Amino acid sequence: KNEVEQSPQNLTAQEGEFITINCSYSVGISALHWLQQHPGGGIVSLFMLSSGKKKHGRLIATINIQEKHSSLHITASHPRDSAVYICAVSRAGTASKLTFGTGTRLQVTL
């Protein structure tokens, strides 16, 4: 079993829909990262969080440390949100070394 699991693997939504991507992990962590990878490959960091909730524009990330679970929400989705969203964890004691989930491929259509 992978230490970081994401669901769903693939997601298709219509423009304007509210989207949720889930991440569960089984190891002790110091932080959780959400990353975005657009077609063409570039990876950018969206959020780092160790507790609670963070918001940036239409993106919201939450984490529940007790349940070892995080969610990434996209409000009012747009075709430009189409990308692969990757969850990664900084394991406790090895903060800069990340363990990655396999990603969620999101397609937003008009």
Place this chain on the structure above:
Amino acid sequence: NAGVTQTPKFQVLKTGQSMTLQCAQDMNHEYMSWYRQDPGMGLRLIHYSVGAGITDQGEVPNGYNVSRSTTEDFPLRLLSAAPSQTSVYFCASSYSARGWNEQFFGPGTRLTVL
């Protein structure tokens, strides 16, 4: 700032050939790392460095060497390429090896080994 740069973007090798993937960052970051990305799998750590002169193995180090003679550069060497090393390779850096920090990724190198 250019951020994290990688060269080449694409490379085709024959089995047994050697090559070096270049990675450089201009942000004076302490921590640098190499990952490979394969279909259906998450990114996996190959090697990492917590500062000039200090490197260590990650999850999948076999067949790869690294060195870090300067803060800026962290090249990845394939000693004798094998088809199993066909993958997309990403270099990343972050400000510090201590604590948790935003990771900055290079654009990737797509490597095919025939």
